[in-house]
Amino acid sequence: MTKNLQISALAAALSAALIVSTPGAFAAEAAPTTPTSATQVQAQLPDFVKLVEENGPGVVNIAVVKNARVVEMPFAFPGMDERQAEIFRHFGFPIPFGGQQEIPEQRGTGSGFIISADGLIMTNAHVVDEADEIIVRLTDKREFKGKVLGTDKQTDIAVVKIEAKDLPVLKIGRSNDLKVGEWVAAIGSPFGLDNTVTSGIVSALSRNLPSDQYVPFIQTDVAVNPGNSGGPLFNMKGEVVGINSQIFSTSGGFMGLSFAIPIDLAMQIKDQLVQNGKVTRGYVGVYIQELTQELADSFGLGTPQGALVTKIEKGSPAEKAGLREGDIITKLGDKKVTSSVSLPMLVSAMRPGDKAELTVIRDKKEIVVPVTIGTNSGDAVASDGAAANAGAHQLGVQIRPLTDEESRSADTTGLLVMKSSGLAAKSGIRTGDIIVSANGKLVKSVEDLRAQCTKDQVLLLVQRDGGRIFVPIRFKDEAKK
Numbered sequence: 001m002t003k004n005l006q007i008s009a010l011a012a013a014l015s016a017a018l019i020v021s022t023p024g025a026f027a028a029e030a031a032p033t034t035p036t037s038a039t040q041v042q043a044q045l046p047d048f049v050k051l052v053e054e055n056g057p058g059v060v061n062i063a064v065v066k067n068a069r070v071v072e073m074p075f076a077f078p079g080m081d082e083r084q085a086e087i088f089r090h091f092g093f094p095i096p097f098g099g100q101q102e103i104p105e106q107r108g109t110g111s112g113f114i115i116s117a118d119g120l121i122m123t124n125a126h127v128v129d130e131a132d133e134i135i136v137r138l139t140d141k142r143e144f145k146g147k148v149l150g151t152d153k154q155t156d157i158a159v160v161k162i163e164a165k166d167l168p169v170l171k172i173g174r175s176n177d178l179k180v181g182e183w184v185a186a187i188g189s190p191f192g193l194d195n196t197v198t199s200g201i202v203s204a205l206s207r208n209l210p211s212d213q214y215v216p217f218i219q220t221d222v223a224v225n226p227g228n229s230g231g232p233l234f235n236m237k238g239e240v241v242g243i244n245s246q247i248f249s250t251s252g253g254f255m256g257l258s259f260a261i262p263i264d265l266a267m268q269i270k271d272q273l274v275q276n277g278k279v280t281r282g283y284v285g286v287y288i289q290e291l292t293q294e295l296a297d298s299f300g301l302g303t304p305q306g307a308l309v310t311k312i313e314k315g316s317p318a319e320k321a322g323l324r325e326g327d328i329i330t331k332l333g334d335k336k337v338t339s340s341v342s343l344p345m346l347v348s349a350m351r352p353g354d355k356a357e358l359t360v361i362r363d364k365k366e367i368v369v370p371v372t373i374g375t376n377s378g379d380a381v382a383s384d385g386a387a388a389n390a391g392a393h394q395l396g397v398q399i400r401p402l403t404d405e406e407s408r409s410a411d412t413t414g415l416l417v418m419k420s421s422g423l424a425a426k427s428g429i430r431t432g433d434i435i436v437s438a439n440g441k442l443v444k445s446v447e448d449l450r451a452q453c454t455k456d457q458v459l460l461l462v463q464r465d466g467g468r469i470f471v472p473i474r475f476k477d478e479a480k481k
Contacts, residue, residue: 048199052185052187055170055232055238056187056197058113058167058170058232059112059139059170059231059232060112060121061109061189062112062128063135063137064109064127064133064135065106065131065133065135066106068103069102110123110229111127111188111229112136114170115169115270116167116169117165119161120161120274122157122158122159122160122230125155125157125158126153127229128146136160136162142164146161147162149273149277150272150273150274150276151273152279155214155261156215156245157243170232170240171239173241175242175265176264178202181202182201182202182235183201183235184200184220184242185197185222186199186222186223186258187231188228188229188231188232189227190227190228191225198223198224200222201220202219203257204218208341209259214345215261215345216262217259219257220233222258229244229245230245232244240263243261244260246259247259280352281348282348282350282352283316283317283374284317284358285315285318285319286311286316287311287468288307288308288309288310289307289308289340290307290308291306291308291328294472298457300364301328305336306328306329306361307328307329307337308340309324309326309329310325310470311463312325323369324362325461326362326440327361327362327369328362330359330360332356332358352373355371355373356372357370357371395422395423395424395453396420396421396425397417398417399415399417399446400416410463412434412436412463414463415434415443415445417429417431417434417435419431427472429460433463434463436468437460438452440459456475457472458473459471
């Protein structure tokens with residue numbers, strides 16, 4: 001039995017060998033499968049060799065030095081002066097007091113890239129911020145002293161100049177042409193290791209980060225670490241499409257999320273820094289709020305897209321154009337406003353004096369509002385008062401009208417929230433808020449507010465810390481009763 005099995009196995013092996021080695025239909029179909037598949041996979045992988053050879057010399061290392069200095073330390077408590085500090089010291093309270101503190105010399109490193117043959121270099125503002133000395137090192141080991149021509153902290157862009165000629169210049173591409181999934185590469189100096197190359201793909205476009213309202217970041221999975229900041233992000237054509245700026249990390253190192261400033265925006269900022277040493281941004285003069293689905297339902301919208309106007313600054317381009325509180329801005333020119341974050345980016349990219357058209361949803365109808373872009377002069381300041389008497393209301397708030405002095409201070413009329421609970425608190429109403437309007441109607445008394453709370457919901461416009469937000473509140477059946 002065993003012998004028969006061995007003979008059968010041998011025969012099967014010989015048969016298999018004959019099938020593979022004998023020319024014929026079976027052999028022709030089976031043989032090329034593996035090598036052809038491997039060749040196809042290999043052909044699809046990107047080749048960065050030429051990109052690095054051609055562009056590596058245009059990437060520089062930037063070393064910065066901050067000299068040792070003495071700084072005045074504040075007192076432990078705000079507003080405490082030397083006389084009050086002496087009283088605490090006399091009675092032996094262990095409270096740290098103000099004084100001078102010496103900060104030792106600090107050194108750092110970053111990256112940059114050459115954009116003109118006579119020595120213009122772009123990098124991040126945070127790389128050269130407060131630097132007393134800047135040393136730019138090229139790939140051929142030459143070193144030059146750098147001078148900052150201008151920085152813009154809001155977009156994290158800086159332009160540095162070195163005295164040199166015939167430098168290798170990188171090609172500038174278009175970040176607007178990038179697609180999610182496209183291969184990209186970064187060259188920089190992570191941890192001071194010059195001309196380090198890493199690669200990945202574009203993970204997302206126009207990514208809004210909470211700390212940056214003017215930059216629609218390019219998100220990638222390219223490995224970026226401390227020292228990469230200010231270095232270029234390349235597409236596969238060898239063109240610069242971004243400036244590596246930030247990473248998301250809980251460890252301090254790369255975790256798969258890196259963010260680059262789009263080169264289209266960076267070059268606009270660069271032009272202003274070179275010409276004027278500073279950046280002037282467009283300005284409309286509206287306070288805006290993100291649309292939630294609940295707010296969208298309140299305004300009769302199908303999807304929560306757009307920027308909800310909560311306040312118009314006096315004398316602003318928005319006021320002159322006729323914009324109103326409760327308008328929902330959906331377009332600036334032909335560019336969509338998908339969220340409240342995207343509007344400041346679009347407006348700031350325009351120059352003061354430019355004329356534009358805002359597409360607005362007002363009273364559930366779409367209208368076009370012409371506006372002349374102004375100059376950004378900072379945020380308006382407003383404050384609210386505090387006081388005593390209260391009135392109860394079914395919303396779960398204790399409220400009272402603002403005094404004349406409080407109205408002047410807050411630059412509004414309305415009802416001051418003394419205490420928030422129940423439906424109001426759950427919906428986000430806080431003590432100290434000022435209820436300006438309900439369902440688009442100004443409220444100056446408890447009766448004004450109560451009159452608007454007769455349906456299934458009420459849409460409140462609330463002023464808080466100088467800004468305004470809309471708060472929708474849905475009533476339960478028992479609350480209405």
